[in-house]
Amino acid sequence: MKRFNPLEIEKKWQKKWEEEKPYRAEVKPGVPKMYIAEMFPYPSGAGLHVGHVRNFTIVDVLTRFYEQQRLNVMRPFGYDTFGLPAENYAIKTGTAPQEVTKANTDNFRKQAKRLGYAIDWNREINTSDPEYYKWTQWCFLQLFKKGLAYQKESYQWWCPVDQTVLANEQVENGHCWRCGHEVEKKKMKQWFFKITEYADELLDEIDALDWPEKIKTMQKNWIGRSVGAEIDFKVVNDAHSITVFTTRPDTIKGATFLVVAPEYPDLQYFVSDDAKEAVEKYKAEALKKSEIERQENKEKTGVFTGAYAINPATKEKIPIWVADYVLSGYGTGAIMAVPYNDERDKEFAEKFDLPIVETELVDFDAFGTPKTTYRMRDWLISRQRYWGCPIPIAYDKEGNPHAIPEDELPVILPEIQDYKPDESGRSALAKAKDWLKVKIPVKDPKTGKTHLEEMTRETDTLDGYACSSWYLWRYVSPHDKKQAWDKEAIAYWAPTDIYVGADHAVAHLLYVRFWCKFFADLGYLPFREPIKKLIYHGYINAPDGKKMSKSKGNVIDPLDVINDGYGADTLRVYEMFIGPVELDAAWDPRSVGGVYRFLNRCYNLCFDNKNESSDNKNAVIRNKTIKKVTEDIYKCNFNTAVAALMEYVNELYKEGAATGDLVTLAKLLKPFAPHLASEILEKYGADDEWPKWDEKYLVTDTVELVVQVNGKLRAKISVDVNDLDDESKIIDLVKSNEKIAEYTKGGIKKTIFVKKAKLVNIVV
């Protein structure tokens, strides 16, 4: 008995693919295309982990499946290299992030090649490559020119450990998504992208997407549209009025007091003198409280401002309070409290003994203007960190921002010695004195003449999510020196047909959609949704069911699995067989052995076959398998596709395999185990074109008729398939069965024949 040696076979084929580059993709007008990608990885120092392998293998199965169907497939690869891990490593060891990143991407590339992926290596991108981030900066400038990149001073999430601000999407339960430390609020002037401009479209188009419902719901919740009205309340004895947002303007008659957030900007103007001290004290305390405390302690707190406003519906004088249960960032930062209808207002009213009156519903048109608000805030993109894409902006003496001219891009991230951030709220780039100075052409509004003005560069870098918001389009023309992406190439390849990942449900996947709509509006993209189909797969956990982590020592290294002698094919097939794509799964070393056994059986069937049979003997199972595997891959049921292949192989062991069976097997196996499949196809001199099934083989002469009595299985009768059209003949056949006759001798009440299910149920 021969033994399958995957390491030898894989080496041979990987060398061939490296030399012959069969996975190069090019625009072929008129030929149907398929653009498939994974969410590109952050190349960590630890190399590929089994989760990457699941991700990349799903992409590879689909890539090869469509390639074998002779679609024009593009499957690129890239690295999301900016970010904190490389920088923190640099701070600890003094090694430049540029250097660390180079080593890590080299390692990732080598490992990805070891897995035999059908990647077009000519389309490899890296977000920290100046050739790439030049165009990230270009994208920023387009947003800046349209007013969608803007600066705003406000209270922001600040991570005291990473010494940087964070986007809302990067704060998880009041903690930093990177280091897990509790975040604080800090008042700072920061750059934002105006994603809210597209809130409605981002929300309205979710339903039409071929994405998992889970992700769609999360995005809907994140955007959180509320339709309501804004209503002005005049402050008594004061020129100011307070505008509130409410989704229930019809309850205005029940509004017995107003509440504003502690951060409410106009607060100082209407607080009465004798309340000033108390309000200031409350405000200071509220701001000091961490968001965690504010969230966990839902006990209502607040103070009276000493001021009153007029309810426009009742004309009554109602008190104005400050309380932190009103959020400054949502709506107008002020509410009308209707304790009769609203639980929170009721709780507050009860605690502070404020009036609660039964609400009489009214038509609100007279009092307010219709207004829609969103839970989603604008995307904060400044980071006070070194290892990121420099924001292409410089400031004049007055502090006004100016765009770095496009022909001067990229703004190169300078190499520095000290990467450490500090509390100054500026990145380590602030210490690169020479780099900071830049001359920017400025047009004099009076004379119309342009002169060079010395300015100071922006020292913040861009949120890494900005870099990954457009990379799917860079892939279509990755070496283009003149533009971010080529218009013809984008029209052919994009949008991405299938996108595979396991993370970034709201952040990245919302940002890409936002940029897509923006660049579509500018005419750079001929579509408004960047991703047609999204496959969101589960995680792979350690054998103990827990999350793999270095500290727990339960990490499975995929390269170890390969080098143990199982090979890349076994690893790939195992990860596809492990369970349904969308589910988390625990690593089971014993099942890996089972998959190896399966591939070994395939190998022996082809290379040590002693009982070849005639060609058409297995036509039924062969066609059945082709159909099952094809349909399963379309549905991303990779686990049952592999199971069908196993069944086929088991059958061939029993019945003997014809050459046609083995070639079919190899073709169907190739997306999962490309090395072994290529070896088999080579032996038989066959191409890898995806086989088609013939329905005529799926219809057999005789079928097994299931006979139930009172819904219980009592017999199986073999009948001629043509007889299924003749119900009375079938019933007679069933009645004449000895066993059934025994069960039905007391008389038959009713018979039911279901042709589709090939089933008869007799009620006695």
Next chain:
RNA sequence: GCCCGAGUGGUGAAAUUGGUAUACACGUAUGCCUUAGGAGCAUAUGCCAUUUGGUGUGCAGGUUCAAGUCCUGUCUCGGGCACCA
């Protein structure tokens, strides 16, 4: 608290959408073979009962000739949102 999912053997899981429950694989048992290995092959394997049988998809009901699948209630687990007015 609100909104979604999901509960099937010892284990990972199948089940053409109302029609033979447990495919495939792991594990276990028994046997065969062998230049004895990290082998390979064959058979069995939900539970109860000595066979024909009974019973069985978290639990309790219901609809139906027929329910893992549909309906009502309930429990458990997972996920999302959470003072968003």
